[in-house]
Amino acid sequence: MACEVAACMPWTRFRDLLRDSGPKSEIAERDAAAADGVHPSEACHSLAQSIEALTSSEPDMEAEDVELCLRLVLGLINGRGEDSRLLAIEVAERLLEDDTPAKLVACLDRLGFEARKQAMRTFGAVLKAAPSETVVEYMRERPSISQMLLEGSGNSEVFICCSNMLRACSRNAGLVEVLLRNGATKRLIDLARCENFDISSEAFASLRDLLTAHPATSAAFLQENFGCFFEDYHVLLQADNYATRRQALRLLSEVLLDRALMEIMVKYVSKADFLQIHMNLLRDGSRAIQIDTFHVFKIFAANPNKPRRVQQILFQNKDRLIKFLKTTIGALQNDKVFNRDLETVIRVLGGLEAPSKLPSGLSSP
Numbered sequence: 001m002a003c004e005v006a007a008c009m010p011w012t013r014f015r016d017l018l019r020d021s022g023p024k025s026e027i028a029e030r031d032a033a034a035a036d037g038v039h040p041s042e043a044c045h046s047l048a049q050s051i052e053a054l055t056s057s058e059p060d061m062e063a064e065d066v067e068l069c070l071r072l073v074l075g076l077i078n079g080r081g082e083d084s085r086l087l088a089i090e091v092a093e094r095l096l097e098d099d100t101p102a103k104l105v106a107c108l109d110r111l112g113f114e115a116r117k118q119a120m121r122t123f124g125a126v127l128k129a130a131p132s133e134t135v136v137e138y139m140r141e142r143p144s145i146s147q148m149l150l151e152g153s154g155n156s157e158v159f160i161c162c163s164n165m166l167r168a169c170s171r172n173a174g175l176v177e178v179l180l181r182n183g184a185t186k187r188l189i190d191l192a193r194c195e196n197f198d199i200s201s202e203a204f205a206s207l208r209d210l211l212t213a214h215p216a217t218s219a220a221f222l223q224e225n226f227g228c229f230f231e232d233y234h235v236l237l238q239a240d241n242y243a244t245r246r247q248a249l250r251l252l253s254e255v256l257l258d259r260a261l262m263e264i265m266v267k268y269v270s271k272a273d274f275l276q277i278h279m280n281l282l283r284d285g286s287r288a289i290q291i292d293t294f295h296v297f298k299i300f301a302a303n304p305n306k307p308r309r310v311q312q313i314l315f316q317n318k319d320r321l322i323k324f325l326k327t328t329i330g331a332l333q334n335d336k337v338f339n340r341d342l343e344t345v346i347r348v349l350g351g352l353e354a355p356s357k358l359p360s361g362l363s364s365p
Helices: 011-019 024-035 040-055 059-077 084-097 100-106 113-129 132-140 143-152 159-169 173-181 184-192 197-212 215-224 226-237 242-256 259-268 272-281 287-302 308-316 318-327 336-350
Strands: none
Touching: 040 059, 040 084, 040 100, 059 084, 059 113, 084 100, 084 113, 084 132, 100 113, 100 143, 113 159, 132 143, 132 173, 143 159, 143 173, 143 184, 159 173, 159 197, 173 184, 173 197, 173 215, 184 197, 184 226, 184 242, 197 215, 197 242, 215 226, 215 259, 226 242, 226 259, 226 272, 242 259, 242 287, 272 287, 272 308, 287 308, 287 336, 308 318, 318 336
């Protein structure tokens, strides 16, 4: 069944032009030229019909028309005329009204490689062009989009596109909140443990953007879900896979050292069981893991308001820790900043005193 778009627009006028091959540098200009003079409603309607035809027929027969329609729509959104911004908004709002972003995500696995890239770009372009409040309301009312993107991030066929779409969402604070409320962190942590290195790395990249792109939003989520989140996250720190442990440590260090997430950092380094996890990781057989762990451990040591239990653990182990830091960690890195941090930690540990005794009947926090 062919895509029936002739009734709403002179489709053949654009099909041949868009199909022409040429240097990649000329593609955007050619697509914009093809879109010149096309009414936004016609282009959006053609895309909607091509997707409908794709999902109701043999995929290979219609996938090319979806790609061509996507390129036409992108040509409109990325126009360069003086009214291009208004045109982009009009097209984006029309696509949202037609529920096109959700339909594109749902049919990704039916599209070819190039068409998937166009779908990914169109999804991101709509999020960028449409008014923020409209986009957030759209995504909030359709939790299935978040779920499809998260599930697709673990699909070997479409994970790159789905991961990029998630990261496009992360540019909007409202969409970050929607994703966090829809269980994105738990799913991404699960995917970060995937044996497929590429899927795992994309999951870490998406998780990083969710946690760091809009700190005020992620801080509120982490405060509310502190225990559950770090219970899941610490599984990554103790994974058998070296790459998983290292990426997890680097992301954790980035989050804890972000000034905008200071309250989370203070809460984290107040946990004695978290300290013990990192003391164990300092003894990891990998030099890189030891260095990355030190960057987290130093925050525990430098905390001027250590809870009694944290101070007690550090005091009881300070001699062994100082010896280990001097002989093992100190030999790992020939870097002025690192060595200065190391000297500071050793000095702080050396000056630690035993925590004062609690009155009878009271337990240590």
